[in-house]
Amino acid sequence: MCCMLVYHPKSAEPFTRPEFADFTHRNPHGFGAAWIGADGQLRYDKGLHTLAEQWALYRELLETSTGNIVLHWRLRTSGPVARVNCHPFVANDTTLVFHNGVLDWRSTATMSDTQCFIEDHLEPTLRKHVKITKKVHRALVTKIESGNKLVLCRA
16 A cells, blocks of 8 residues: 555546545545645645645635646655655755655655655756756656656646
Protein backbone atom coordinates (compact mmCIF):
# COMPACT_ATOMS: atom_id res chain seq x y z
CA MET A 1 0.00 0.00 0.00
CA CYS A 2 1.10 3.56 -0.62
CA CYS A 3 -0.15 7.12 -0.74
CA MET A 4 -2.78 8.40 -3.14
CA LEU A 5 -1.77 11.01 -5.69
CA VAL A 6 -4.37 12.61 -7.96
CA TYR A 7 -3.98 15.02 -10.85
CA HIS A 8 -7.35 16.79 -11.07
CA PRO A 9 -7.73 18.90 -14.21
CA LYS A 10 -10.25 21.72 -14.12
CA SER A 11 -12.39 19.79 -16.62
CA ALA A 12 -12.62 16.68 -14.39
CA GLU A 13 -15.85 15.74 -12.69
CA PRO A 14 -15.59 16.67 -9.00
CA PHE A 15 -15.24 13.97 -6.38
CA THR A 16 -18.25 13.28 -4.22
CA ARG A 17 -17.98 13.72 -0.47
CA PRO A 18 -18.11 9.91 0.09
CA GLU A 19 -15.31 9.35 -2.46
CA PHE A 20 -13.22 12.05 -0.83
CA ALA A 21 -13.88 10.61 2.64
CA ASP A 22 -12.75 7.18 1.40
CA PHE A 23 -9.46 8.63 0.14
CA THR A 24 -8.88 10.21 3.56
CA HIS A 25 -9.89 7.07 5.45
CA ARG A 26 -7.49 4.88 3.44
CA ASN A 27 -4.63 7.40 3.64
CA PRO A 28 -5.00 9.11 7.03
CA HIS A 29 -1.47 10.43 7.64
CA GLY A 30 -1.65 13.82 5.96
CA PHE A 31 -3.07 15.76 3.05
CA GLY A 32 -1.71 18.25 0.55
CA ALA A 33 -2.77 20.16 -2.54
CA ALA A 34 -1.13 22.39 -5.13
CA TRP A 35 -2.75 24.79 -7.59
CA ILE A 36 -2.21 27.99 -9.55
CA GLY A 37 -3.79 30.97 -7.82
CA ALA A 38 -5.71 33.80 -9.50
CA ASP A 39 -2.45 35.79 -9.43
CA GLY A 40 -0.69 33.13 -11.52
CA GLN A 41 1.44 31.98 -8.58
CA LEU A 42 1.95 28.36 -7.62
CA ARG A 43 0.24 27.77 -4.26
CA TYR A 44 0.04 24.85 -1.89
CA ASP A 45 -1.36 23.72 1.43
CA LYS A 46 -0.43 20.66 3.42
CA GLY A 47 -0.87 19.28 6.88
CA LEU A 48 -2.66 16.93 9.22
CA HIS A 49 -6.04 18.35 8.25
CA THR A 50 -9.34 16.86 9.30
CA LEU A 51 -11.62 15.49 6.62
CA ALA A 52 -13.80 18.59 6.97
CA GLU A 53 -10.79 20.87 6.42
CA GLN A 54 -9.62 18.84 3.41
CA TRP A 55 -13.08 18.86 1.87
CA ALA A 56 -13.48 22.61 2.41
CA LEU A 57 -10.13 23.31 0.72
CA TYR A 58 -10.97 21.02 -2.20
CA ARG A 59 -14.38 22.66 -2.73
CA GLU A 60 -12.80 26.11 -2.53
CA LEU A 61 -10.13 25.17 -5.08
CA LEU A 62 -12.76 23.87 -7.48
CA GLU A 63 -14.32 27.33 -7.41
CA THR A 64 -11.28 29.60 -7.20
CA SER A 65 -8.24 27.94 -8.74
CA THR A 66 -7.38 28.89 -12.29
CA GLY A 67 -6.61 25.44 -13.55
CA ASN A 68 -5.42 22.06 -12.49
CA ILE A 69 -5.10 20.75 -8.94
CA VAL A 70 -2.75 18.11 -7.58
CA LEU A 71 -3.99 16.28 -4.46
CA HIS A 72 -2.08 13.92 -2.18
CA TRP A 73 -3.23 11.76 0.73
CA ARG A 74 -0.34 10.29 2.71
CA LEU A 75 -0.10 6.75 3.99
CA ARG A 76 2.96 6.59 6.24
CA THR A 77 5.68 4.21 5.09
CA SER A 78 8.69 5.98 6.57
CA GLY A 79 9.20 9.04 8.73
CA PRO A 80 6.73 10.05 11.42
CA VAL A 81 3.18 11.27 10.96
CA ALA A 82 3.86 15.01 10.99
CA ARG A 83 3.12 18.07 8.85
CA VAL A 84 6.75 18.14 7.66
CA ASN A 85 6.25 14.73 6.00
CA CYS A 86 3.07 15.71 4.17
CA HIS A 87 3.25 16.44 0.46
CA PRO A 88 4.06 18.57 -1.40
CA PHE A 89 7.67 19.21 -0.53
CA VAL A 90 9.50 22.32 -1.73
CA ALA A 91 12.73 21.68 -3.64
CA ASN A 92 15.16 24.55 -4.21
CA ASP A 93 12.44 27.14 -3.47
CA THR A 94 11.12 26.66 -7.02
CA THR A 95 9.54 23.25 -7.34
CA LEU A 96 6.75 21.48 -5.49
CA VAL A 97 7.28 17.72 -5.30
CA PHE A 98 4.68 15.01 -4.76
CA HIS A 99 5.60 11.33 -4.56
CA ASN A 100 3.53 8.19 -4.72
CA GLY A 101 5.10 4.85 -3.87
CA VAL A 102 7.94 3.60 -1.69
CA LEU A 103 11.45 4.61 -2.70
CA ASP A 104 14.39 2.31 -2.16
CA TRP A 105 16.15 5.22 -0.49
CA ARG A 106 17.28 6.11 2.98
CA SER A 107 14.95 7.58 5.59
CA THR A 108 15.63 8.88 9.08
CA ALA A 109 13.75 9.08 12.36
CA THR A 110 12.37 12.45 11.23
CA MET A 111 12.56 12.38 7.41
CA SER A 112 10.66 10.16 4.98
CA ASP A 113 12.23 8.40 2.01
CA THR A 114 10.81 11.15 -0.22
CA GLN A 115 12.43 13.95 1.79
CA CYS A 116 15.78 12.16 1.76
CA PHE A 117 15.52 11.55 -2.01
CA ILE A 118 14.78 15.23 -2.58
CA GLU A 119 17.71 16.30 -0.40
CA ASP A 120 20.18 13.74 -1.75
CA HIS A 121 19.29 13.64 -5.42
CA LEU A 122 16.48 15.85 -6.69
CA GLU A 123 17.66 19.22 -5.36
CA PRO A 124 21.20 18.78 -6.75
CA THR A 125 19.70 17.66 -10.07
CA LEU A 126 17.38 20.68 -10.23
CA ARG A 127 20.27 23.04 -9.39
CA LYS A 128 22.33 21.54 -12.21
CA HIS A 129 19.48 21.34 -14.76
CA VAL A 130 17.09 24.29 -14.76
CA LYS A 131 14.86 22.58 -17.32
CA ILE A 132 13.47 19.06 -17.03
CA THR A 133 14.71 17.70 -20.35
CA LYS A 134 14.04 14.20 -21.66
CA LYS A 135 17.49 13.20 -20.43
CA VAL A 136 16.80 14.49 -16.90
CA HIS A 137 13.36 12.85 -16.97
CA ARG A 138 14.84 9.47 -17.95
CA ALA A 139 17.48 9.76 -15.21
CA LEU A 140 14.80 10.49 -12.59
CA VAL A 141 12.68 7.56 -13.78
CA THR A 142 15.71 5.28 -13.43
CA LYS A 143 16.45 6.59 -9.93
CA ILE A 144 12.93 6.20 -8.54
CA GLU A 145 12.43 2.76 -10.14
CA SER A 146 9.14 1.17 -11.16
CA GLY A 147 6.04 1.51 -9.02
CA ASN A 148 6.87 5.09 -8.04
CA LYS A 149 5.57 8.36 -9.41
CA LEU A 150 6.80 11.91 -8.96
CA VAL A 151 4.91 15.07 -9.79
CA LEU A 152 7.05 18.21 -10.08
CA CYS A 153 5.12 21.50 -10.16
CA ARG A 154 6.50 24.86 -11.18
CA ALA A 155 4.55 28.05 -11.85
